[in-house]
Amino acid sequence: MKILLASSLCLMSVWAWAQDNPGPQTSVVKMAPVATVTAVQGKPATVSLLFRVANGYHINSNQPKAEYLIPTVLKVEATTDIVIRKTTYPEGKDMSFAFAPDEKLNVYTGDFKIDVLVRPLMSVQTGKYVVRGTLKYQACDNQACYPPKQLPVSFDVKIAKAAAPPHRNPAQSPDVHQ
Amino acid sequence: MKRNPLILFFVAAIVAVMLFTGIRVARNNRAGNSGKGQLIGNLAPDFDLQTLDGKDVKLSDLRGKAVLLNFWATYCGPCKVEMPWFVELQKEYGPQGFQIIGVAMDDASTEDIAKFAKDMGVNYPILLGKESVGESYGGVSVLPTTFFVDRDGKVIAREFGLQSRSVFVDHIKKALSQGQAVQARR
Numbered sequence: 001m002k003i004l005l006a007s008s009l010c011l012m013s014v015w016a017w018a019q020d021n022p023g024p025q026t027s028v029v030k031m032a033p034v035a036t037v038t039a040v041q042g043k044p045a046t047v048s049l050l051f052r053v054a055n056g057y058h059i060n061s062n063q064p065k066a067e068y069l070i071p072t073v074l075k076v077e078a079t080t081d082i083v084i085r086k087t088t089y090p091e092g093k094d095m096s097f098a099f100a101p102d103e104k105l106n107v108y109t110g111d112f113k114i115d116v117l118v119r120p121l122m123s124v125q126t127g128k129y130v131v132r133g134t135l136k137y138q139a140c141d142n143q144a145c146y147p148p149k150q151l152p153v154s155f156d157v158k159i160a161k162a163a164a165p166p167h168r169n170p171a172q173s174p175d176v177h178q
Numbered sequence: 179m180k181r182n183p184l185i186l187f188f189v190a191a192i193v194a195v196m197l198f199t200g201i202r203v204a205r206n207n208r209a210g211n212s213g214k215g216q217l218i219g220n221l222a223p224d225f226d227l228q229t230l231d232g233k234d235v236k237l238s239d240l241r242g243k244a245v246l247l248n249f250w251a252t253y254c255g256p257c258k259v260e261m262p263w264f265v266e267l268q269k270e271y272g273p274q275g276f277q278i279i280g281v282a283m284d285d286a287s288t289e290d291i292a293k294f295a296k297d298m299g300v301n302y303p304i305l306l307g308k309e310s311v312g313e314s315y316g317g318v319s320v321l322p323t324t325f326f327v328d329r330d331g332k333v334i335a336r337e338f339g340l341q342s343r344s345v346f347v348d349h350i351k352k353a354l355s356q357g358q359a360v361q362a363r364r
Contacts, residue, residue, distance in 0.1 A: 022338040023320045068252040068286065068294060099256040099340050138253055144320045144339035145254040147283070 023146055028057045028139040034155040041162040042122035044085055047155050049074070049114045051135065058107040059137040061092025065106045069138075070148050074114050076133035081124035082157060084131075085117040098142040120159050129157045218336060222247070222327045223314035227281065227305035230292045235279070235305055238331065243277045244353035245327040246346070247315075249307065251284040252294045254321040256340035261298045263343045268302045271350055275329065278302040281311065283318055326350065329357035 032050040039045035053059055060069045076084045090113055092106035118131065131154065138148040217223075222245075224238045237245070248264065250257035268278045282291045282304055295304045312318035315325065326335040326349040334356060335349045 068290070070253045097255065099259050103255075105255070140255060144256055144322065145251065146320065147251075147318075148253075148285070 023144070024054065024057070024139070026054075027149065027151060028054045028146070029059060029135065029137050029149075029151050030054075031135070031151065031153055036128065036156040036158050037118075038158045038160055039082075039118060039120050040160050041120055041124055041126070043162070044117050044119040045157070047116045047118060047131075047157070049116065049153065049155065050111060051108075051114065051151075052111050053109050053139070057139045057141050058095065058097075058105075058109045059139045061106045061108055062089035063092065063106060065094075065104065069105070070136075072108060072135065072137045074116070074133060074135050074153065076116055076131060076153070079129060079131060081121050082129060082131060082159075083119045083121065085119050086115075088115040088117070090114070097140075116155075118157055120157070122162065124159050126159050126161050129159060131155055131157055217316060217325070217333045220333060221331050222325065222333045223311075225308075225311045225314065227308065227311060229303050229305055230288060230295065235303055237279070237327075240277055240279075240327075241331050242329050243275045244271075244329055244350065244356075246276070246278045246350060246353070247281065247325040247327060248278065249281045249283050249312065249315070249318045249321060249323045251282060251321050252286045252291060253284070257322045258298065259340055260322055260324075260346075261300060263346060265299055265301050267346060267350060271354065274354055276350060276354055280304040281307040283307040283312055283321065326353045328353045332357070 030052050032052065034047065034049060037045055037047045059072050062071050062073065064071055072089070074087050074089075076087070078084045090108070092108055094104040095107055095109070096102070096104050114135075133153045135151040135153050136148060137151065139146045222237060224236065226234055226236045229235055237247075246264070246267070248257075248260070250260075264278050264280075268276070280295070280300065280302060284291055284307070286294075288306060291304065291306070307318075315323070320338045322337075322339065324337045324341070324346070325333055328334050334353055337345060337349070
Protein backbone atom coordinates (compact mmCIF):
# COMPACT_ATOMS: atom_id res chain seq x y z
CA MET A 1 0.00 0.00 0.00
CA LYS A 2 2.83 2.36 0.97
CA ILE A 3 4.61 1.53 -2.23
CA LEU A 4 1.51 2.29 -4.26
CA LEU A 5 1.09 5.60 -2.47
CA ALA A 6 4.72 6.54 -3.07
CA SER A 7 4.41 5.51 -6.72
CA SER A 8 1.31 7.67 -7.13
CA LEU A 9 3.18 10.63 -5.67
CA CYS A 10 6.03 10.01 -8.11
CA LEU A 11 3.57 9.87 -11.00
CA MET A 12 1.98 13.12 -9.88
CA SER A 13 5.34 14.86 -9.75
CA VAL A 14 6.16 13.59 -13.25
CA TRP A 15 2.79 14.90 -14.42
CA ALA A 16 3.50 18.29 -12.77
CA TRP A 17 6.84 18.36 -14.54
CA ALA A 18 5.18 17.66 -17.85
CA GLN A 19 2.80 20.58 -17.28
CA ASP A 20 5.78 22.88 -17.26
CA ASN A 21 7.14 21.44 -20.49
CA PRO A 22 4.10 21.43 -22.75
CA GLY A 23 3.96 20.45 -26.36
CA PRO A 24 5.26 17.36 -28.07
CA GLN A 25 8.37 16.01 -26.36
CA THR A 26 9.47 14.10 -29.44
CA SER A 27 9.11 14.68 -33.17
CA VAL A 28 5.46 14.78 -34.22
CA VAL A 29 6.37 13.25 -37.59
CA LYS A 30 8.57 10.20 -37.98
CA MET A 31 9.80 8.49 -41.12
CA ALA A 32 9.75 4.72 -41.54
CA PRO A 33 13.01 3.08 -42.59
CA VAL A 34 13.27 2.87 -46.37
CA ALA A 35 14.59 -0.20 -48.14
CA THR A 36 17.34 0.49 -50.64
CA VAL A 37 15.89 1.28 -54.05
CA THR A 38 17.67 -0.04 -57.10
CA ALA A 39 17.80 2.27 -60.11
CA VAL A 40 19.40 1.58 -63.45
CA GLN A 41 21.77 4.12 -64.98
CA GLY A 42 19.74 6.61 -67.00
CA LYS A 43 16.37 5.17 -65.95
CA PRO A 44 13.93 6.73 -63.48
CA ALA A 45 12.89 4.94 -60.29
CA THR A 46 10.35 5.82 -57.62
CA VAL A 47 11.27 5.95 -53.95
CA SER A 48 8.30 5.86 -51.58
CA LEU A 49 8.85 7.58 -48.26
CA LEU A 50 6.45 6.66 -45.49
CA PHE A 51 5.75 9.09 -42.68
CA ARG A 52 3.63 8.85 -39.55
CA VAL A 53 2.02 11.77 -37.75
CA ALA A 54 1.74 11.13 -34.01
CA ASN A 55 -1.72 10.41 -32.65
CA GLY A 56 -3.68 13.54 -31.74
CA TYR A 57 -1.73 15.82 -34.07
CA HIS A 58 -2.17 16.94 -37.65
CA ILE A 59 0.10 18.69 -40.10
CA ASN A 60 -0.91 20.76 -43.10
CA SER A 61 -0.97 18.96 -46.43
CA ASN A 62 1.21 20.12 -49.30
CA GLN A 63 -1.78 22.15 -50.54
CA PRO A 64 -3.45 23.62 -47.46
CA LYS A 65 -6.62 25.46 -48.37
CA ALA A 66 -6.41 28.33 -45.93
CA GLU A 67 -4.21 31.37 -46.27
CA TYR A 68 -1.15 31.68 -44.02
CA LEU A 69 -0.86 27.95 -43.38
CA ILE A 70 2.56 26.40 -43.82
CA PRO A 71 2.50 23.49 -46.30
CA THR A 72 4.35 20.25 -45.77
CA VAL A 73 7.27 20.26 -48.18
CA LEU A 74 9.92 17.65 -48.87
CA LYS A 75 13.21 19.11 -50.04
CA VAL A 76 15.64 16.58 -51.43
CA GLU A 77 19.21 17.63 -52.02
CA ALA A 78 20.05 16.50 -55.51
CA THR A 79 23.42 14.86 -55.86
CA THR A 80 25.53 15.58 -58.90
CA ASP A 81 24.80 12.17 -60.36
CA ILE A 82 21.18 11.56 -59.39
CA VAL A 83 18.50 13.97 -60.54
CA ILE A 84 15.29 14.44 -58.52
CA ARG A 85 12.63 14.53 -61.22
CA LYS A 86 9.39 14.84 -59.29
CA THR A 87 7.97 14.76 -55.78
CA THR A 88 4.39 13.51 -55.50
CA TYR A 89 2.45 14.37 -52.36
CA PRO A 90 -0.73 12.60 -51.29
CA GLU A 91 -3.98 14.50 -51.14
CA GLY A 92 -4.76 15.70 -47.65
CA LYS A 93 -7.96 15.03 -45.76
CA ASP A 94 -10.45 17.86 -45.27
CA MET A 95 -10.99 18.03 -41.54
CA SER A 96 -12.39 20.50 -39.07
CA PHE A 97 -11.04 20.90 -35.58
CA ALA A 98 -12.35 22.02 -32.20
CA PHE A 99 -10.65 25.40 -32.55
CA ALA A 100 -12.43 26.13 -35.85
CA PRO A 101 -15.43 23.79 -36.23
CA ASP A 102 -16.82 25.67 -39.26
CA GLU A 103 -13.57 25.63 -41.20
CA LYS A 104 -12.15 22.69 -43.15
CA LEU A 105 -8.40 22.35 -43.20
CA ASN A 106 -6.56 20.08 -45.60
CA VAL A 107 -4.24 18.01 -43.45
CA TYR A 108 -2.23 14.83 -43.07
CA THR A 109 -2.91 12.63 -40.06
CA GLY A 110 -1.70 9.12 -39.29
CA ASP A 111 0.33 7.58 -42.12
CA PHE A 112 1.09 9.28 -45.42
CA LYS A 113 3.42 8.58 -48.32
CA ILE A 114 5.49 10.88 -50.49
CA ASP A 115 6.89 9.51 -53.76
CA VAL A 116 10.17 10.80 -55.10
CA LEU A 117 11.10 10.10 -58.70
CA VAL A 118 14.85 9.86 -59.09
CA ARG A 119 16.82 9.45 -62.29
CA PRO A 120 20.47 8.56 -62.20
CA LEU A 121 22.55 9.94 -65.04
CA MET A 122 23.88 7.49 -67.59
CA SER A 123 27.35 8.45 -66.52
CA VAL A 124 26.86 7.69 -62.82
CA GLN A 125 29.11 5.04 -61.34
CA THR A 126 27.37 1.92 -60.09
CA GLY A 127 27.13 1.50 -56.33
CA LYS A 128 25.14 2.76 -53.39
CA TYR A 129 24.34 6.46 -52.94
CA VAL A 130 22.76 8.20 -49.97
CA VAL A 131 20.22 10.88 -50.86
CA ARG A 132 19.41 13.36 -48.09
CA GLY A 133 16.74 15.95 -47.56
CA THR A 134 14.34 17.46 -45.07
CA LEU A 135 10.61 17.35 -44.54
CA LYS A 136 9.35 20.73 -43.40
CA TYR A 137 6.07 20.56 -41.53
CA GLN A 138 4.06 22.52 -39.04
CA ALA A 139 1.94 20.61 -36.55
CA CYS A 140 -1.09 21.44 -34.45
CA ASP A 141 -3.42 19.58 -32.14
CA ASN A 142 -6.91 20.55 -31.00
CA GLN A 143 -5.65 23.23 -28.61
CA ALA A 144 -2.40 24.62 -29.94
CA CYS A 145 0.07 24.84 -32.78
CA TYR A 146 3.80 24.27 -32.75
CA PRO A 147 6.53 26.10 -34.63
CA PRO A 148 7.58 24.64 -38.00
CA LYS A 149 10.08 21.78 -37.82
CA GLN A 150 12.44 20.13 -40.23
CA LEU A 151 12.72 16.35 -40.14
CA PRO A 152 15.93 14.98 -41.66
CA VAL A 153 15.19 12.47 -44.41
CA SER A 154 17.55 10.06 -46.12
CA PHE A 155 17.33 7.05 -48.37
CA ASP A 156 19.71 4.81 -50.28
CA VAL A 157 19.70 4.36 -54.02
CA LYS A 158 21.67 1.50 -55.52
CA ILE A 159 22.74 2.22 -59.06
CA ALA A 160 22.84 -0.76 -61.36
CA LYS A 161 24.57 -0.91 -64.71
CA ALA A 162 22.41 -0.26 -67.72
CA ALA A 163 22.10 -3.05 -70.23
CA ALA A 164 24.48 -2.62 -73.14
CA PRO A 165 22.71 -0.98 -76.11
CA PRO A 166 22.07 -3.20 -79.08
CA HIS A 167 24.76 -3.00 -81.76
CA ARG A 168 23.62 -1.08 -84.82
CA ASN A 169 26.85 -1.29 -86.72
CA PRO A 170 28.15 -4.44 -88.24
CA ALA A 171 30.68 -6.23 -86.21
CA GLN A 172 34.14 -4.75 -86.31
CA SER A 173 37.45 -6.27 -85.94
CA PRO A 174 38.57 -6.26 -82.27
CA ASP A 175 41.78 -4.51 -83.21
CA VAL A 176 40.04 -1.62 -84.99
CA HIS A 177 40.75 0.86 -82.13
CA GLN A 178 44.22 -0.24 -81.37
CA MET B 179 10.71 -11.87 2.58
CA LYS B 180 8.46 -12.49 -0.39
CA ARG B 181 7.76 -9.56 -2.75
CA ASN B 182 4.83 -9.31 -5.07
CA PRO B 183 6.36 -9.34 -8.60
CA LEU B 184 3.57 -7.09 -9.88
CA ILE B 185 4.46 -4.36 -7.37
CA LEU B 186 8.16 -4.74 -8.18
CA PHE B 187 7.38 -4.35 -11.86
CA PHE B 188 5.22 -1.30 -11.14
CA VAL B 189 7.99 0.33 -9.07
CA ALA B 190 10.57 -0.43 -11.77
CA ALA B 191 8.29 1.15 -14.39
CA ILE B 192 7.87 4.29 -12.26
CA VAL B 193 11.65 4.58 -11.76
CA ALA B 194 12.19 4.16 -15.52
CA VAL B 195 9.62 6.86 -16.33
CA MET B 196 11.20 9.23 -13.79
CA LEU B 197 14.70 8.60 -15.13
CA PHE B 198 13.52 9.16 -18.70
CA THR B 199 11.70 12.37 -17.74
CA GLY B 200 14.63 13.58 -15.67
CA ILE B 201 17.05 13.11 -18.55
CA ARG B 202 14.70 14.94 -20.91
CA VAL B 203 14.25 17.85 -18.51
CA ALA B 204 18.00 18.07 -17.94
CA ARG B 205 18.54 18.17 -21.70
CA ASN B 206 15.91 20.88 -22.07
CA ASN B 207 17.54 22.90 -19.31
CA ARG B 208 20.91 22.61 -21.00
CA ALA B 209 19.27 23.86 -24.19
CA GLY B 210 18.38 27.10 -22.43
CA ASN B 211 14.86 26.43 -21.23
CA SER B 212 15.73 26.81 -17.57
CA GLY B 213 13.51 29.87 -17.31
CA LYS B 214 10.39 27.72 -17.52
CA GLY B 215 8.45 27.58 -14.31
CA GLN B 216 10.47 30.37 -12.73
CA LEU B 217 8.55 33.18 -14.41
CA ILE B 218 5.42 33.17 -12.32
CA GLY B 219 5.79 35.48 -9.34
CA ASN B 220 8.85 37.17 -10.85
CA LEU B 221 9.28 40.27 -12.98
CA ALA B 222 8.35 39.64 -16.59
CA PRO B 223 11.53 39.64 -18.70
CA ASP B 224 11.81 43.03 -20.33
CA PHE B 225 12.08 43.41 -24.09
CA ASP B 226 12.21 46.08 -26.71
CA LEU B 227 10.38 45.06 -29.89
CA GLN B 228 9.07 46.89 -32.92
CA THR B 229 5.42 47.32 -33.83
CA LEU B 230 4.20 46.65 -37.35
CA ASP B 231 4.68 50.32 -38.17
CA GLY B 232 8.21 50.43 -36.81
CA LYS B 233 7.71 51.95 -33.36
CA ASP B 234 9.64 50.57 -30.39
CA VAL B 235 7.69 49.12 -27.49
CA LYS B 236 9.39 48.29 -24.22
CA LEU B 237 7.46 46.11 -21.81
CA SER B 238 8.80 47.99 -18.77
CA ASP B 239 7.26 51.21 -20.16
CA LEU B 240 3.86 49.66 -19.44
CA ARG B 241 4.56 49.41 -15.68
CA GLY B 242 1.43 50.50 -13.79
CA LYS B 243 -0.79 48.69 -16.31
CA ALA B 244 -1.95 45.09 -16.27
CA VAL B 245 -0.62 43.42 -19.40
CA LEU B 246 -1.73 40.37 -21.35
CA LEU B 247 1.22 39.19 -23.41
CA ASN B 248 0.09 36.88 -26.19
CA PHE B 249 2.62 34.96 -28.31
CA TRP B 250 0.94 33.92 -31.54
CA ALA B 251 1.54 33.25 -35.24
CA THR B 252 -0.40 33.69 -38.47
CA TYR B 253 -0.33 29.92 -39.13
CA CYS B 254 -1.88 29.15 -35.74
CA GLY B 255 -5.61 28.34 -35.92
CA PRO B 256 -6.23 28.39 -32.15
CA CYS B 257 -4.60 31.85 -31.99
CA LYS B 258 -7.23 33.10 -34.45
CA VAL B 259 -10.01 31.99 -32.11
CA GLU B 260 -8.67 34.09 -29.26
CA MET B 261 -8.12 37.30 -31.20
CA PRO B 262 -11.76 38.49 -31.36
CA TRP B 263 -11.97 37.90 -27.58
CA PHE B 264 -8.83 39.99 -27.08
CA VAL B 265 -10.37 42.79 -29.15
CA GLU B 266 -13.41 42.80 -26.86
CA LEU B 267 -11.35 42.48 -23.68
CA GLN B 268 -9.13 45.39 -24.71
CA LYS B 269 -12.23 47.53 -25.18
CA GLU B 270 -13.77 46.37 -21.91
CA TYR B 271 -10.79 46.53 -19.57
CA GLY B 272 -8.56 49.05 -21.37
CA PRO B 273 -10.06 52.04 -19.49
CA GLN B 274 -9.09 50.34 -16.19
CA GLY B 275 -5.43 50.27 -17.13
CA PHE B 276 -5.24 47.02 -19.11
CA GLN B 277 -3.14 46.52 -22.21
CA ILE B 278 -2.92 43.55 -24.56
CA ILE B 279 0.32 43.06 -26.47
CA GLY B 280 0.50 40.52 -29.28
CA VAL B 281 3.92 39.14 -30.15
CA ALA B 282 4.01 37.53 -33.59
CA MET B 283 6.41 34.56 -33.53
CA ASP B 284 6.24 34.15 -37.25
CA ASP B 285 8.38 33.72 -40.33
CA ALA B 286 5.74 35.55 -42.37
CA SER B 287 6.53 38.99 -43.75
CA THR B 288 5.61 42.13 -41.82
CA GLU B 289 3.08 42.91 -44.57
CA ASP B 290 1.38 39.54 -44.15
CA ILE B 291 1.28 39.87 -40.37
CA ALA B 292 -0.17 43.38 -40.73
CA LYS B 293 -2.80 42.15 -43.21
CA PHE B 294 -3.73 39.29 -40.90
CA ALA B 295 -4.06 41.63 -37.91
CA LYS B 296 -6.14 44.07 -39.94
CA ASP B 297 -8.44 41.29 -41.16
CA MET B 298 -8.92 40.20 -37.54
CA GLY B 299 -9.74 43.76 -36.48
CA VAL B 300 -6.96 43.81 -33.90
CA ASN B 301 -7.09 46.94 -31.73
CA TYR B 302 -3.92 46.37 -29.69
CA PRO B 303 -0.23 46.58 -30.65
CA ILE B 304 1.29 43.67 -32.53
CA LEU B 305 5.03 43.36 -32.07
CA LEU B 306 7.44 41.47 -34.31
CA GLY B 307 8.78 38.70 -32.08
CA LYS B 308 12.36 37.54 -31.82
CA GLU B 309 13.65 34.13 -30.85
CA SER B 310 15.64 35.69 -27.97
CA VAL B 311 12.46 37.17 -26.47
CA GLY B 312 10.72 33.81 -26.74
CA GLU B 313 13.69 32.18 -25.00
CA SER B 314 13.53 34.70 -22.15
CA TYR B 315 9.93 33.55 -21.63
CA GLY B 316 10.99 29.93 -21.36
CA GLY B 317 11.07 29.14 -25.07
CA VAL B 318 7.74 29.63 -26.79
CA SER B 319 7.24 26.12 -28.10
CA VAL B 320 3.44 26.23 -27.97
CA LEU B 321 1.22 28.75 -29.70
CA PRO B 322 -0.69 30.51 -28.39
CA THR B 323 1.14 31.08 -25.12
CA THR B 324 -0.23 33.88 -22.99
CA PHE B 325 1.30 35.58 -19.95
CA PHE B 326 -0.55 37.83 -17.54
CA VAL B 327 1.51 40.59 -15.95
CA ASP B 328 0.28 42.68 -13.03
CA ARG B 329 0.72 46.43 -12.61
CA ASP B 330 4.11 45.91 -10.92
CA GLY B 331 5.39 43.98 -13.91
CA LYS B 332 5.20 40.57 -12.24
CA VAL B 333 4.01 37.50 -14.11
CA ILE B 334 0.95 36.20 -12.29
CA ALA B 335 -0.22 33.49 -14.69
CA ARG B 336 0.60 31.72 -17.92
CA GLU B 337 -1.60 29.71 -20.25
CA PHE B 338 -0.52 27.33 -23.00
CA GLY B 339 -2.80 26.73 -25.96
CA LEU B 340 -6.37 27.82 -26.53
CA GLN B 341 -8.29 28.63 -23.35
CA SER B 342 -11.85 29.61 -22.69
CA ARG B 343 -12.68 33.31 -22.59
CA SER B 344 -13.57 33.08 -18.90
CA VAL B 345 -10.02 31.93 -18.06
CA PHE B 346 -8.69 35.13 -19.64
CA VAL B 347 -11.22 37.28 -17.80
CA ASP B 348 -10.25 35.74 -14.44
CA HIS B 349 -6.54 36.36 -15.02
CA ILE B 350 -7.15 39.90 -16.30
CA LYS B 351 -9.19 40.79 -13.21
CA LYS B 352 -6.44 39.37 -11.01
CA ALA B 353 -3.71 41.25 -12.90
CA LEU B 354 -5.66 44.50 -12.60
CA SER B 355 -6.16 44.08 -8.88
CA GLN B 356 -2.61 43.08 -7.97
CA GLY B 357 0.56 45.05 -7.41
CA GLN B 358 1.84 47.88 -5.27
CA ALA B 359 0.48 50.43 -7.73
CA VAL B 360 -3.01 49.20 -6.81
CA GLN B 361 -2.24 49.27 -3.08
CA ALA B 362 -0.96 52.86 -3.34
CA ARG B 363 -4.21 53.96 -5.01
CA ARG B 364 -6.19 52.47 -2.15
